[in-house]
Amino acid sequence: MNVMEAKRLTKTYNGQAGIRDVSLEIEEGMVYGFLGPNGAGKSTFVRTMLGLLNPTSGEGRILGEPIGTPKSREKVGYLPELFRYPDWLTGRKLLESHAELCKVPIRERKKRIEEVIDLVGMTGRDKQKIKGYSKGMSQRIGLACALINDPKLIFLDEPTSALDPIGRKDVRDLMLHLRDQGKTIFLNSHLLNEVESVCDHVSIVHKSEMIVQGKWRELMMVEAQVEIMSSATAGLTNLDFPDFVRNAENKEVLNDRSKALYQLKSEEDIPRLVDFLASHKLPIYEVTPVIPHLEDVFMYWVNEKEQRYVDHR
Incomplete structure (x- = not known):
């Protein structure tokens, strides 16, 4: 009702x-x-x-x-x-x-x-x-x-x-x-x-x-994020990625480990990304989906609205 x-x-x-x-x-x-x-x-x-x-x-x-x-x-x-x-x-x-x-x-x-x-x-x-x-x-x-x-x-x-x-x-x-x-x-x-x-x-x-x-937990599903840890020399972002990877950026290097953040089209693409990295012989030590908070959802959609406003001016 x-x-x-x-x-x-x-x-x-x-x-x-x-x-x-x-x-x-x-x-x-x-x-x-x-x-x-x-x-x-x-x-x-x-x-x-x-x-x-x-x-x-x-x-x-x-x-x-x-x-x-x-x-x-x-x-x-x-x-x-x-x-x-x-x-x-x-x-x-x-x-x-x-x-x-x-x-x-x-x-x-x-x-x-x-x-x-x-x-x-x-x-x-x-x-x-x-x-x-x-x-x-x-x-x-x-x-x-x-x-x-x-x-x-x-x-x-x-x-x-x-x-x-x-x-x-x-x-x-x-x-x-x-x-x-x-x-x-x-x-x-x-x-x-x-x-x-x-x-x-x-x-x-x-x-x-x-x-x-x-x-609100579904409003960010248009863009899933995941952090992956590998060796410090792995080059986690220096690859020709498939279309489902929207962005890849290095996050940090600590001792002999490196971490990168990937933006994907959906959560279903996380296993595909892991398979892709493994196919390039990159060691995978940790896979951590990034769970968005409401602030992330809020800023995402407000920024989307602002961009549409600019594009139509």
Whole structure:
């Protein structure tokens, strides 16, 4: 079941596109990463999906309801990157206010407030006034507000930006816990290592357009990389390579060993490369596939977009 859909969603400001023709589908029970450089259109997309901005064209649905309708927001939670709460309130009073705004049934409010306080690690701090909160505590109480209505879909914008390493791990664990409960998280973060640890699927936007989406571990499969170690005198890159080898470069020479990095068309070409080197009587001591990180995927596709932009100028 898709909990969120966008079809050619576009929002322009005075003729300038904030987002252009963005389409995606997000299934239930997923932590979905939404990535892009500053100014790429991420916040515009989120605000348009939440009904805070009216789309110029295209359409979207949240939990089967058209975006911008009250029904589409009933089971949605949202933690914006920048928020300010009345600092004269205690954390608990703030949650009581949000529970009322979200129409949490009165008989369930106290129990739900206790649940979210515990979930975000604010037990014992909820009766302090917000003006005395650290940045990390403010972030946690904001997250509690986003969860107060027991949402099915949760938008989180930089949820760990103000947290220390322990707090970041707590939020990662919470996102995975919510996912295991069948909830869907739409995560916008510039901390790619954080996204990598919780997301399988991502979208990358750049210059207001969606440039790629899918399982991020598969988005680099157009180019596999492998390191091979041989003898120091092997000449690992001085060969007439077959077409499946896109590039070969020497990495290092250490004592009597040398190492080279190869870029191939796909992972299936790694055994073929080893066979090719062996056919040239080169001793092979070690073969190490290079597993890309999300940062590699991100930079690869953003650079691809930049190159296409230059080529079409």
